[in-house]
Amino acid sequence: MSVSEIRRRRGPRRALTEDEILDAALDLLDEGGADAASIRGIAARVGVAPNAVYTYFPDKAAVVRGLVERLLGGVDHDVFADRARPWHERVEALALELRAHLSAHPGAVPLMIGGPMDGPHALTLNERLLQLLADAGLGPADAARASYLLIVYVFGSIALEVADTSRPGPLPPEAERVAARKAAFSATPADDFPRSAEAAATMAGYVSTEQYLWGLHRILGGIAAREATPEELGPVDLRDRTGLREAHSA
Amino acid sequence: MSVSEIRRRRGPRRALTEDEILDAALDLLDEGGADAASIRGIAARVGVAPNAVYTYFPDKAAVVRGLVERLLGGVDHDVFADRARPWHERVEALALELRAHLSAHPGAVPLMIGGPMDGPHALTLNERLLQLLADAGLGPADAARASYLLIVYVFGSIALEVADTSRPGPLPPEAERVAARKAAFSATPADDFPRSAEAAATMAGYVSTEQYLWGLHRILGGIAAREATPEELGPVDLRDRTGLREAHSA
DNA sequence: ACATTATCTGGACGGCGTACAGGAGCGTTC
DNA sequence: GAACGCTCCTGTACGCCGTCCAGATAATGT
Numbered sequence: 001m002s003v004s005e006i007r008r009r010r011g012p013r014r015a016l017t018e019d020e021i022l023d024a025a026l027d028l029l030d031e032g033g034a035d036a037a038s039i040r041g042i043a044a045r046v047g048v049a050p051n052a053v054y055t056y057f058p059d060k061a062a063v064v065r066g067l068v069e070r071l072l073g074g075v076d077h078d079v080f081a082d083r084a085r086p087w088h089e090r091v092e093a094l095a096l097e098l099r100a101h102l103s104a105h106p107g108a109v110p111l112m113i114g115g116p117m118d119g120p121h122a123l124t125l126n127e128r129l130l131q132l133l134a135d136a137g138l139g140p141a142d143a144a145r146a147s148y149l150l151i152v153y154v155f156g157s158i159a160l161e162v163a164d165t166s167r168p169g170p171l172p173p174e175a176e177r178v179a180a181r182k183a184a185f186s187a188t189p190a191d192d193f194p195r196s197a198e199a200a201a202t203m204a205g206y207v208s209t210e211q212y213l214w215g216l217h218r219i220l221g222g223i224a225a226r227e228a229t230p231e232e233l234g235p236v237d238l239r240d241r242t243g244l245r246e247a248h249s250a
Numbered sequence: 251m252s253v254s255e256i257r258r259r260r261g262p263r264r265a266l267t268e269d270e271i272l273d274a275a276l277d278l279l280d281e282g283g284a285d286a287a288s289i290r291g292i293a294a295r296v297g298v299a300p301n302a303v304y305t306y307f308p309d310k311a312a313v314v315r316g317l318v319e320r321l322l323g324g325v326d327h328d329v330f331a332d333r334a335r336p337w338h339e340r341v342e343a344l345a346l347e348l349r350a351h352l353s354a355h356p357g358a359v360p361l362m363i364g365g366p367m368d369g370p371h372a373l374t375l376n377e378r379l380l381q382l383l384a385d386a387g388l389g390p391a392d393a394a395r396a397s398y399l400l401i402v403y404v405f406g407s408i409a410l411e412v413a414d415t416s417r418p419g420p421l422p423p424e425a426e427r428v429a430a431r432k433a434a435f436s437a438t439p440a441d442d443f444p445r446s447a448e449a450a451a452t453m454a455g456y457v458s459t460e461q462y463l464w465g466l467h468r469i470l471g472g473i474a475a476r477e478a479t480p481e482e483l484g485p486v487d488l489r490d491r492t493g494l495r496e497a498h499s500a
Numbered sequence: 501a502c503a504t505t506a507t508c509t510g511g512a513c514g515g516c517g518t519a520c521a522g523g524a525g526c527g528t529t530c
Numbered sequence: 531g532a533a534c535g536c537t538c539c540t541g542t543a544c545g546c547c548g549t550c551c552a553g554a555t556a557a558t559g560t
Contacts, residue, residue: 011506012556039548048507051549060548116414123443130445144449149403149465156406164366193373195380199394215399218472222407225471261537262525289517299540301518405520 016046018056022066029067029107033168037107041064057212064111065119071108072121075101077128088220091150094129095216098154099209105161112214126250138227146223153219159210174208266296268306272316279317279357283417283418287357289313292362304468315369321373322435327378337386338470341400344379345466348404349459356412357423363409376401396473403469407462424458 021035024045029037038058043050057063080094102109126147133143165172190197274295279287289310293300307313308357330344338411376397415427453461487490 009506010556010558011505012508014507028300038546039422040546050547051510052508054549105281108365111361111412113363113409114363120442123446123487127446130449134445140445141451142449143445144453145461145464146468147449148461149468152406152410153399153402156402156409157364159406159409160402165362192370193377195390195393196373196377199380199397202390204515205396211395211398214395214404214492218396218399218476219469220472221475222470223467225475259537260527260535262539264538288515290515300516302539304518305538314540 014055015048015052016056018066021053021056021063025063026031026105026108030105031168033107034110036168037067055250061115064115067108068112069116069119069121070113071102071105071112072117072119072125075121076124078133080128083135086222087132090135091129091220092131092213092216094132095150095154095212096209097211099158102121102155102158103161106165107168109155109159109162113155134181136227138223142223142226149219149223153215157215161208253360263346264305265298265302270296271303271306273315275313275317276320276355276358280420281356281418283357284360286418287317303411311365314365316368317358318362318365319369319371321352321355321362322367322369322375325371325375330378330382333385337382338474340382341379341470342463342466344382345400345404345462346459349408349462352405352408353411353421356415357418359405359409359412363378363405392476399469399473403465407465411458427458451459 021042024042025037028041028045033039039053040050042063043053055062055068072079076097079097080090084092123128127152129147131144134140139148258361270367272290274292275287278291278295289303290300292313293303324346329347330340332340352362377395379400380393383396384390388396411427412421415421421427
């Protein structure tokens, strides 16, 4: 301490740091959901006027980007760094670590999928995953597609889970969520949706982490099978209407 | 036409219908993104005062729910209804139909994953998918988990894709999106992220629909393998920190 | 000491979702 | 047919949001 920081700026000393602002934003996010993390709320929490925040971030989107970056930076890389373990165990460890880490701040999940994740921490995470898949013996193309698949599953799964319990505040414990889900689904008319009702009754015995891992294991199995027999993509009728709309122009 | 509708309400005739409001909301969504679909904007487009909308919907969330329901209701069920075809082809047809349908309104994707999809059309879709998986020979529990896995993949994949090109308006054609992606990724410093850069270079040759199908095929393969050898879930270290937080209370 | 520049403030603008009160249209009931 | 009562739409307003502008203040470079 007491190390006098060299100050390059000319004006008065800053009252805060970017990190303090992100801390306040994260607290508000955890307490009151995404709506509570407003510029004015953040400013009030750190004790400055609302527009003082614009000294540190150019606009709210930058604050959100910083928040996402901070959260992704907190992911523990050690739990899947051991290259001696089988690759699917390492992927599973990564998936569980990410899930645990992101579920601790459910309000941030919509912010993540709301914009591109291209910050340095996001890229680092992607890089680690690609390295992991390369260790597993996948070629560059398959590794890239497999990482995309895994990322979609991990983030999509958490996003859907958060969406189902979208009240602000921390996620309730898993048992409670399962119970609420059971109640909600069993309220669906079994006459109109017999299989949904049956599925609800069956699924109620499974905690959602187990369900999460089931899907992850199917994906890992599919990737492993692809690795074993790398046949080409079958003849598929690509009917991407999105691309067709502006065809024949230009 | 000219069928005089019986009017049960006592007051003056309604100037609009719920559908007109949803039409206007969808138009605004397509033109200007999620932000443009405001209550005031919708009201202006249909030519009423902003609060007149509250005659038809109790609040904005209800409008959004109606919008999501309308979009899900527009999914063509015929493309995967043929029970004579192999089940994985039917799932693929469903996935492609959903992708094409939702990509036509990218602004709506954040609205879908922003809240639970529990409307009648959403349940119908889930019901069809469960039926499809039951036709494939999966038991109720596996069918439920497999449908969850597929739904996560389809919606998560579209959501991430939309997030990467989050400017309002319709999605650009696929070739353009791939080019933009290539440019963005190749701008990542190859020194810090060598594998990401390599992946970007490799992936640039693949259109995103192909990538989408690659992941889908891995999932289908994983499900099929599970169907063939239904071994139990392996011994997995469940470390759900979410559930642990409130343990030992109550 | 002076000029320069970064920082924070009060105030304001336009937009949002939405609540409240009032007036006008229309079916119901005497 | 006239009065009633319900329904719809409007004007207005409140509190919130993100963000900009002008001004005061504090620190640095010269």
